[in-house]
Amino acid sequence: MPWNWQIKDWPDFRYDASTIASFEESFLLSSGEILGAVHHVSPSERDQLRIDLLSDEAMKTSAIEGEMLDRLSVQSSLRRHLGLEPDNYPAKPREQGVAEMMVDVYSTYAKPLTHETLFRWHEMLLSHDQRLETIGAYRRHEDAMQIVSGRHDRPTVHFEAPPSDHVPDEMERYVEWFNGTAPDAANALPALTRAGLSHLYFESIHPFEDGNGRLGRALAEKSLAQNIGQPSLIALAFTIERDRKAYYDQLEHHQKTLDVTPWLEWFAETVLTAQRVTLERVGFFIAKAHFYDLHRAHFNDRQAKAIERMFREGPDGFKGGLSAENYLSITNTSRATATRDLQELVDMGALSRTGERRYTRYWLNLPGTEI
Template sequence: MVWNWQISGWPDFRYEAAMIAPFEERFLLSSGEVLGAVRHVRASERDQLRVDLLSDEAMKTSAIEGEILDRLSVQSSLRRQFGLTPDSYPSKPREQGVAEMMVDVYSSYDAPLTHDTLFRWHEMLLSHDRKLEVIGAYRSHADAMQIVSGRFDRPKVHFEAPPSDQVPDEMERYLHWFNKTAPGSADALPALTRAGLCHLYFESIHPFEDGNGRLGRALAEKSLAQNIGHPSLIALAFTIERERRAYYDNLERHQKILDVTPWLVWFAETVLNAQQTTLDRVEFLIAKARFHDRHRGRFNARQEKTIARLFREGPEGFKGGLSADNYIAITGTSRATATRDLQNLVEIGALFRTGERRYTRYWLQLEADTVAD
């Protein structure tokens, strides 16, 4: 098998810019929509929006690699990193590390990319891992760096990266490429093209012993932030995690060739979907604030607890809707009280109801609180 880094012409990826151009235009327009929506968020709630979106990214970029994090610990760590009033939930080492990296990516988006930047992110991300030989530096082991699956005795090799002794030179060239294609430079690339190439290029070098996927997605976010000129809150990892199989399939396919137009098209569509996800979450937060203004002082303690739980589920809400049994489980109340509470919430316009009898479900009533044009 010949890998992309073994092909004559590496790392000069080929692509049809005309096929990516419509996506680039949509990205710039959508970026303006997201920025405009964020400006509608109350200043007092922007910090929470930032914590919510970055915690989602931290959770999902880890989930892509099969690592499940404690959301409350991630959020607690993010609050500390941003200098916000901390909650009482403990920050665990793994969650604290990914939170530190996410904040560093967010805060230093406009700085040039250096070896030290990548080493710092790697240390933040993996300082808790005692199994790794090298943390905060490029891999140096003599064994081949391979992405494999299947049985131990019959592994399937999906990709093999350049040998470790080539990594320093490959990364020096990568950093030069990343910085010379930044906005304002003579060789500047459009936003989606640059971010898609920077991710595929980095993953093909696979310079670290572990953490390459998470660092590669962080680089794509840094690249996008540089091109739009402000810190990125794009739900990229959140969206990729939903299409994880397609993500890995596209990476594998394009680590064997240098013609990467299909990869850039897939990546561009993914970023646009991620922008829409971010926009939906911003609008949901605005609707939440208006909902609470409308219903302030109208809920009893049980109803308050349930409404808070519904909002924690995000724009998608409870899968299948809130049932009376859900309400009882959340509040610990009786069925008769649950029925009265839910009926009251419908009557005052906080919830709306669908279905009948045992199929009855309840949903947040947000229509009156949507963002005005």
């Protein structure tokens, strides 16, 4: 079976627009909900919300590729690149690179796409990687660009991209298509359709030696932001990472055909889920702010440290709740002190408690987290 770029009508993807129409409508409605939710956050807290959401995306878009990052280093780098008051946490090269790229995607979303934009993102993302021949430019190697898995002596080839000498022409056509389907362009496409096609199209060219997945998801974010007229801040990578096998399966299947309606349906459902996740996280952020307004002044240092650690887990919190053993590990205190601290947190209404004895678990008391 040929790859999609070897099919005669490439890159004229075929799809049923009527199948996607209801998703497009839901996307626009949810975008308005997210805007309204963010307005509940005070101006002074919006910067921290941006950092929380952008750092989650930076962490997860890297995790999809099997790369684990230091969250505090990512957030420290984001603060610097957003021009906010820096903290003292050291910025590591890998984390600094992805943070710089995320901020660039966020702040330049409205600008047309250029080759130089892509080269800049690639250099930001991979300037630390000494293994690559070409950074900040399209791949040039003569070897086939393949996505493989399995044993080295018996690999399974999931996809083979166009040869390197085809890439400049393919990318010239891609950039022209991306800008020509923007909201005010002659061939404007609806938001989800354009973003879904932009991602599949880019991944099928696979123009760089490495980083194509992260750049392709950044392009989908840029496309969505252009269609709604502001940075989207939706948890796209966060949502994809939850089921990355389905993501890779969908890409692999649709890199062998130009009939992409099922891909667009899957992508649309993923974006709508990402919007719901974002609403949940904005609600969590608002509840967190109210929680600290109520309780911050009453915490001792140990309690403050444990509460901060619980919030760092996000809306899902500690799986199964915080145990006394967790508290001992976080605070490095005695069991008697831990028991007293936890009871105080329950009495003041900061935590709720379930279970008895060794099954006792503690949960952040965050009423009203729904938007």
